[in-house]
Amino acid sequence: MARSLGPSWAAICFLFMCVGCEHAFTPKGPYSDKAVVYCVLSNRSDTQYVRVYTTYDPPQFDPLAHTTDNVVRGADVIVTGGALPSRFQEKLIPRVDTSRYHDNIAVYASYPFHLEPATAYSLSVVSLETGSVTARVTVPRKGRIQILNAYVLNGGGTESENIVVYGWIRELTYGILMRLYLIYDVLEGNVWVQHQEEMPVSMVTHGDGSNTFFYPELNRRQTSALVPDKEMNEMVVFSRAAYFERLGAIYDRNPFGAVHVKRALVILTQAERNLYTYVKVVNGFQDAYSIRTDEPDYTNIVGGHGIFGAMVEDSLSVDLNLK
Numbered sequence: 183m184a185r186s187l188g189p190s191w192a193a194i195c196f197l198f199m200c201v202g203c204e205h206a207f208t209p210k211g212p213y214s215d216k217a218v219v220y221c222v223l224s225n226r227s228d229t230q231y232v233r234v235y236t237t238y239d240p241p242q243f244d245p246l247a248h249t250t251d252n253v254v255r256g257a258d259v260i261v262t263g264g265a266l267p268s269r270f271q272e273k274l275i276p277r278v279d280t281s282r283y284h285d286n287i288a289v290y291a292s293y294p295f296h297l298e299p300a301t302a303y304s305l306s307v308v309s310l311e312t313g314s315v316t317a318r319v320t321v322p323r324k325g326r327i328q329i330l331n332a333y334v335l336n337g338g339g340t341e342s343e344n345i346v347v348y349g350w351i352r353e354l355t356y357g358i359l360m361r362l363y364l365i366y367d368v369l370e371g372n373v374w375v376q377h378q379e380e381m382p383v384s385m386v387t388h389g390d391g392s393n394t395f396f397y398p399e400l401n402r403r404q405t406s407a408l409v410p411d412k413e414m415n416e417m418v419v420f421s422r423a424a425y426f427e428r429l430g431a432i433y434d435r436n437p438f439g440a441v442h443v444k445r446a447l448v449i450l451t452q453a454e455r456n457l458y459t460y461v462k463v464v465n466g467f468q469d470a471y472s473i474r475t476d477e478p479d480y481t482n483i484v485g486g487h488g489i490f491g492a493m494v495e496d497s498l499s500v501d502l503n504l505k
Contacts (some may be wrong), residue, residue: 187345213239217254217486221305223261223297223321224456225494230295232259232270233287234307237487239394251283254309259290263312270293297494300354305490310499317483317490322354322452325413327498334422336503345420349450350413351403357458359400359451362425364502366432369440378447379432385424395424400453401460415456429504446500456482460471 217469218235234254240247259270270290277287298321305317330346349360362381367374382395398418405414433441453461463480481487 206221208505213237213413217307217309217315217483217488218252219307219315219317219486219488219490220304221261221317221488221490223303223319223492225297225299225324228296229291229293230261230268230270230297231293232261232305232307234259234290234309234312235461236312246282249282251285251287253288254311255288257290257307257309257312260306261292261295261303262300262306264301264441268295271481277318297321297492299494303492307486307494312486313487315483319454319456319482319490319492321353321492322356322454323352323353324494325349325355325450325452325496327360327448327450329448329497329498332446332500333393335425335500339422342422343424345425347420347448348481349416349418351405351450351452352413352415353407353410354454355403355452356407356455357400357453357461358403358416359398359453361398361449361451362415362420363447363449364429364443365445365447366443368436368442368466374419374442376444379428381428382424383418384421385427393424393427395428400451400458443502443504445502448498448500450496451493452495453493454491456489458495460489460491 214237216237218237219232220235221230221232223230225422234257236252236254238245238248238252255272257272261268261270270292273289273291274286275289277283277285296345300321300323302318302320305319306314307316308314326349328348328350329335330348331339331343334343334345345359345362347362349358351358364379364381365376366379369375380397383398384396386396388393388394403414404414405416429443432443460480460482463478465476477482479487480489482490
């Protein structure tokens with residue numbers, strides 16, 4: 183004999199439908215003002231920057247319809263860790279893209295601020311407008327780079343031999359990005375001007391002879407991040423065919439004798455966990471064919487939104503003798 187389980191599912195669904203009909207549906211959730219802080223510490227420069235904003239509620243459902251840059255002025259921005267605490271000063275820098283916002287960019291900057299690898303830093307932002315928010319990050323250790331077959335850069339090796347690069351990293355690294363650049367001079371008038379061009383990691387040749395090039399991206403490390411004080415080897419392979427295709431294009435677009443290729447530069451970028459996760463969450467759901475309203479969010483800003491991350495860069499230069 184079947185037992186009674188209370189109201190039927192049909193009755194429950196009907197009840198929810200009746201309650202729901204009293205309120206208009208909207209995809210927008212509840213809104214509250216919060217601080218939005220962006221800071222990525224890096225050894226690429228001896229100046230570090232912090233940008234502070236507030237959240238905003240767009241008039242309809244399109245965030246691009248909001249054309250006011252909600253920057254927070256007069257905040258007290260301090261980063262502690264390393265040698266001494268650093269108090270950031272408010273500055274204005276020119277805005278390159280004025281298609282949406284037209285005023286200059288207000289930032290908080292600290293100079294000189296030399297990032298110390300394998301060091302923990304804490305961020306504090308206090309303002310009358312947003313209250314107090316904090317964050318913490320630990321900088322990865324410095325790595326090193328080795329090119330297994332650098333002779334390929336000068337045209338050596340077999341036609342099928344690609345360029346093999348090793349990045350040696352340690353336990354604090356979560357994501358890595360390995361990039362290869364050509365540094366060359368171009369004679370412009372009577373002056374040699376230095377240029378830099380990134381080389382693709384691979385390419386696809388289509389039936390009509392055209393090529394599609396693919397460039398390195400920030401990816402999750404493949405080796406274990408749990409072994410302290412031990413270097414791990416991460417390998418990246420750059421296509422020989424793509425490298426020489428781009429090299430040929432440099433010569434083709436400049437007059438004969440007006441190009442002097444000087445060296446190749448390999449840059450290894452190591453990102454800690456917060457920065458890697460934020461980049462992947464922000465970019466992981468964007469494509470040219472769909473609009474998603476369920477994109478996740480990630481932040482390590484306590485009491486607000488945004489990111490306080492860190493990365494370190496190492497480089498290796500190889501002199502070239504291309505004919």
